Amino acid sequence: MLRKTVVILTMMLCSMATQLYALGLGTVTVESALNQPLRMRVELLQLGDTRLQDIRVSMASSADFERFNINRDGFLSNIRFSVESTAQGNVVTLTSSQIVREPYLSFILDTRWPNGRLLSEHTILLDLPVFDDQQSTSEVRQPISPILQASYRRSSDRCSAICRVIGSV
Numbered sequence: 522m523l524r525k526t527v528v529i530l531t532m533m534l535c536s537m538a539t540q541l542y543a544l545g546l547g548t549v550t551v552e553s554a555l556n557q558p559l560r561m562r563v564e565l566l567q568l569g570d571t572r573l574q575d576i577r578v579s580m581a582s583s584a585d586f587e588r589f590n591i592n593r594d595g596f597l598s599n600i601r602f603s604v605e606s607t608a609q610g611n612v613v614t615l616t617s618s619q620i621v622r623e624p625y626l627s628f629i630l631d632t633r634w635p636n637g638r639l640l641s642e643h644t645i646l647l648d649l650p651v652f653d654d655q656q657s658t659s660e661v662r663q664p665i666s667p668i669l670q671a672s673y674r675r676s677s678d679r680c681s682a683i684c685r686v687i688g689s690v
Contacts, residue, residue, distance in 0.1 A: 544571060544634055546613070546641050554650040559600065559621050561645065563630070565611040571634045578602045578613045581629035581640055589642055591627050621647055 547564030565576065579602060586593040596619060603614045613630075624647050632639040 544568060544576070544632065544637065544639060546630065546632065546639065549643055549645060551645050551647065553621065553647065555624055555647040556620055556622065557650065558619060559615060559617040559626075561615045562612040563615070563643070565604070565613060568611060571636070573604050573606055573611060575635050576604050576613075577633045578604060579631050581631040585629055585631065585640055589629055589640075591629060591642065594623070594626070594628075596621065596623075597626075597628050623647075 545566040547566045549561060549563050551561045553560040565573075568576075580593075580597050580600060581589075583593055596617070599619050600615050600617045603616075605612055605614055613632075625644065626647070627642070627644045630639075630641050630643060632641065
């Protein structure tokens with residue numbers, strides 16, 4: 522009889538464990554570049570019955586950074602967090618008003634909800650901003666004022682005259 526009770530109790534505990542949900546953080550999407558204010562999104566996964574309003578995300582404490590053996594940069598104190606629901610799913614948006622000067626950022630997020638807490642380590646690489654070469658060259662070649670336009674024509678006339686003299690030699 523005792524053996525049957527243990528088997529039944531074990532089966533009940535195993536079936537209950539499969540119904541537990543743990544909140545998770547997914548893909549990180551960086552939407553800013555180096556020398557720009559930070560803007561990035563982190564997916565929220567497996568919310569289960571947890572409401573978005575009950576989720577709090579912040580930068581981990583200094584003690585948590587020490588435990589993970591990561592230096593806590595002063596820049597990380599200025600990051601703002603917001604939990605949002607978008608067309609792509611539920612995300613945590615991280616933004617800052619300060620410019621990011623380091624190409625690598627390593628940090629720990631402290632995510633809390635009524636049934637638990639999650640510490641997650643993230644390292645991101647910020648690329649340099651991309652510039653349009655055609656737009657920048659066309660802006661540089663246009664004269665700024667009529668005075669510069671006249672001197673620009675004279676210098677280009679001199680250049681073509683010099684080129685003709687060199688070409689005939």
